[in-house]
Amino acid sequence: MSSSPPTNLKTTASAPSATADTPKVSNFLRQIIESDLEKGTYASRRWAGSPGDAAHHAAGQPDTAKIRTRFPPEPNGYLHIGHAKSICINFGLARDYGGVCHLRFDDTNPEKEDVEYVSSIRDAIKWLGFDWNGSANAEPYQASDYFGFMYRAAQYLIEAGHAYVDEQNVEQMRLNRGDFGKPGVNSPFRTRTPAENLTKFRDMRDGKFEDGSMVLRAKIDMASPNINMRDPAIYRIRRATHHNTGDTWCIYPMYTYAHPIEDALEQITHSICTLEFEDQRPFYDWLMERLIEGGLLGAPAPRQYEFSRLNITYVITSKRKLAQLVYDQKVNGWDDPRMPTIVGLRRRGYTPTSLHLLADRTGTSKAGGWTDYSTLEGCLRDDLETKAHRGMAVLNPVKLIMTNWDDVFGAGHLEPCTQPALPHPPHGAPSAATPEGVEAPPQRHFTIGKEVWIDREDFEEIPPKGYKRLFPGNKVRLKGGYVIECTGCIKDINGVITDVLATVVPDTKSGTPGSETVKVKAAITWVGVANGVNAEVRMYDRLFLDAQPDAGGKDFIESLNPSSLKVITAIVEPSLANALPDQKFQFERHGYFVADRVDHVQGTRPVFNLAVGLKDSWAPHR
Ligand code: ATP
Ligand code: MG
Numbered sequence: 001m002s003s004s005p006p007t008n009l010k011t012t013a014s015a016p017s018a019t020a021d022t023p024k025v026s027n028f029l030r031q032i033i034e035s036d037l038e039k040g041t042y043a044s045r046r047w048a049g050s051p052g053d054a055a056h057h058a059a060g061q062p063d064t065a066k067i068r069t070r071f072p073p074e075p076n077g078y079l080h081i082g083h084a085k086s087i088c089i090n091f092g093l094a095r096d097y098g099g100v101c102h103l104r105f106d107d108t109n110p111e112k113e114d115v116e117y118v119s120s121i122r123d124a125i126k127w128l129g130f131d132w133n134g135s136a137n138a139e140p141y142q143a144s145d146y147f148g149f150m151y152r153a154a155q156y157l158i159e160a161g162h163a164y165v166d167e168q169n170v171e172q173m174r175l176n177r178g179d180f181g182k183p184g185v186n187s188p189f190r191t192r193t194p195a196e197n198l199t200k201f202r203d204m205r206d207g208k209f210e211d212g213s214m215v216l217r218a219k220i221d222m223a224s225p226n227i228n229m230r231d232p233a234i235y236r237i238r239r240a241t242h243h244n245t246g247d248t249w250c251i252y253p254m255y256t257y258a259h260p261i262e263d264a265l266e267q268i269t270h271s272i273c274t275l276e277f278e279d280q281r282p283f284y285d286w287l288m289e290r291l292i293e294g295g296l297l298g299a300p301a302p303r304q305y306e307f308s309r310l311n312i313t314y315v316i317t318s319k320r321k322l323a324q325l326v327y328d329q330k331v332n333g334w335d336d337p338r339m340p341t342i343v344g345l346r347r348r349g350y351t352p353t354s355l356h357l358l359a360d361r362t363g364t365s366k367a368g369g370w371t372d373y374s375t376l377e378g379c380l381r382d383d384l385e386t387k388a389h390r391g392m393a394v395l396n397p398v399k400l401i402m403t404n405w406d407d408v409f410g411a412g413h414l415e416p417c418t419q420p421a422l423p424h425p426p427h428g429a430p431s432a433a434t435p436e437g438v439e440a441p442p443q444r445h446f447t448i449g450k451e452v453w454i455d456r457e458d459f460e461e462i463p464p465k466g467y468k469r470l471f472p473g474n475k476v477r478l479k480g481g482y483v484i485e486c487t488g489c490i491k492d493i494n495g496v497i498t499d500v501l502a503t504v505v506p507d508t509k510s511g512t513p514g515s516e517t518v519k520v521k522a523a524i525t526w527v528g529v530a531n532g533v534n535a536e537v538r539m540y541d542r543l544f545l546d547a548q549p550d551a552g553g554k555d556f557i558e559s560l561n562p563s564s565l566k567v568i569t570a571i572v573e574p575s576l577a578n579a580l581p582d583q584k585f586q587f588e589r590h591g592y593f594v595a596d597r598v599d600h601v602q603g604t605r606p607v608f609n610l611a612v613g614l615k616d617s618w619a620p621h622r
Contacts, residue, residue: 043301049062069091069270071125081312147245148250164245204216206466218231218283221234228256307366312375355379389575392573396457398500417447417448417509418444418480446574451529468522472501479526480525533571533606536569543561544560579608
């Protein structure tokens with residue numbers, strides 16, 4: 001029997017194929033890109049092989065990438081499921097339209113970054129099946145590498161009369177900004193000459209002023225109906241050591257200024273972000289126009305497009321709030337299987353394909369709203385259904401003794417049993433009759449003996465109406481084994497059932513001729529006492545009881561589900577105990593489980609996480 005292939009079906013290695021095989025559903029971003037490709041909007045762009053200004057790219061070659069998108073995380077936390085969607089969109093569009101997607105660490109804010117997060121972000125993107133910057137071996141871009149250009153661009157804006165140093169304090173600036181109904185008031189510093197501004201700005205850079213004492217502002221329109229166009233701050237003084245540039249700078253660009261420049265230096269064509277940034281787009285375009293006018297950047301400029309962010313019920317997607325769960329030890333770290341981080345989802349048993357499916361099924365549009373948690377679970381179920389090996393596990397064990405076993409088979413006899421690891425051949429795969437040259441379908445091997453473990457719920461001394469499983473006088477099949485007839489049970493002095501008693505019906509072994517002549521109404525799962533292995537099983541549930549735990553400023557800590565984790569000792573069949581870490585299974589009748597990537601030890605210390613139940617039947621158990 002050793003000719004059967006190893007039972008470690010890799011469910012994680014086939015990342016983007018789920019989307020590659022399924023027809024693409026069009027959406028507004030695809031339409032925009034298709035129209036740009038048709039019109040040749042970006043056809044004349046050049047690419048110098050690395051990010052840079054107008055002159056740099058002008059000296060390069062015509063860009064072979066038809067489009068350039070980017071994924072620009074701030075390295076201030078672990079990526080979550082919302083980022084997974086953004087990754088699938090940006091890298092997926094580049095893949096589908098002959099383009100390149102850049103990974104760029106948006107590290108312009110010196111206070112918040114941490115190198116710890118950088119490697120986890122790289123891992124997450126690779127795990128989802130993508131390469132960045134046009135090659136698997138490329139280095140990601142870093143926004144902080146562009147500080148020099150950003151400073152130069154700011155000097156240009158000042159010289160051209162498009163920026164000024166404002167010395168109003170924070171409170172004055174806030175008051176003078178006005179609000180939705182009220183236009184802003186010009187700063188008294190707004191009329192300074194470019195020469196004065198340039199000197200001030202250089203002094204800012206040279207550390208001559210206190211943190212927060214002044215800012216550089218774009219000079220646009222204090223009466224604009226869009227508050228973001230009322231002379232937004234573009235540079236601030238902040239003495240902070242930056243993880244990349246150290247103490248070179250004591251002034252740092254604001255995000256709204258830095259981001260469009262990062263896109264432009266990288267020759268991004270379609271800069272895709274979430275809807276919160278819609279009001280920033282006029283400034284994005286304004287800045288691009290000014291810097292193209294000045295010859296610092298080449299045309300055509302990148303364009304920003306917004307889609308609605310992914311919100312999933314019972315899930316929090318804010319790095320800051322997820323960090324709070326970790327630091328307050330409400331969960332066991334960023335990769336706790338209850339966390340919606342990519343590392344958490346992975347440890348929970350989610351596959352790259354399941355997250356690609358989620359990105360597809362939730363669509364890309366400007367319409368907001370919430371995706372039901374069951375949609376996420378459905379994506380995993382649909383991926384694992386045909387891929388995850390089956391196995392039997394008893395989660396709440398009670399012993400069943402076949403009292404006539406020794407008479408029928410001889411004392412101590414263990415009968416070998418074989419069951420397919422995958423019940424239905426996956427679509428397109430060869431069916432049961434295995435033609436020559438095609439690998440045989442994987443099999444599981446285990447034994448049955450006088451004593452087996454069954455789930456407590458599969459026996460009732462007095463059966464409720466309609467109950468078809470074990471009760472005195474009833475026959476059931478031990479799945480993959482024999483038909484047995486229940487004869488009663490043994491209880492301890494407290495009335496707790498310690499053993500269920502049955503007799504085995506000879507000549508009914510599954511798969512042998514005539515085994516079906518004894519009809520039964522139910523088959524139950526079981527594990528042989530002789531070869532069952534104890535396993536730690538972590539029964540996870542949703543982390544929150546409230547569908548929108550942080551909506552409307554609610555304290556999400558209050559709706560933490562107190563029973564989001566129950567650890568049990570189950571008994572599993574040998575093929576499960578021999579799982580590789582991260583291997584996914586369907587525990588028959590119970591759900592999908594994954595061998596824990598961290599704690600599971602193959603063969604000797606099996607540890608499984610509940611990934612998702614077999615069907616959607618969730619109700620909060622309070
Ligand atoms: P958070 O609020 O969790 O910190 P963020 O948007 O600040 O998220 P960034 O690291 O700045 O995180 O985001 C990188 C990219 O991921 C951005 O383009 C952002 O729009 C996108 N993104 C973040 N959250 C979601 C989400 N829930 N749905 C879709 N895209 C998202
Ligand atoms: Mg952010």
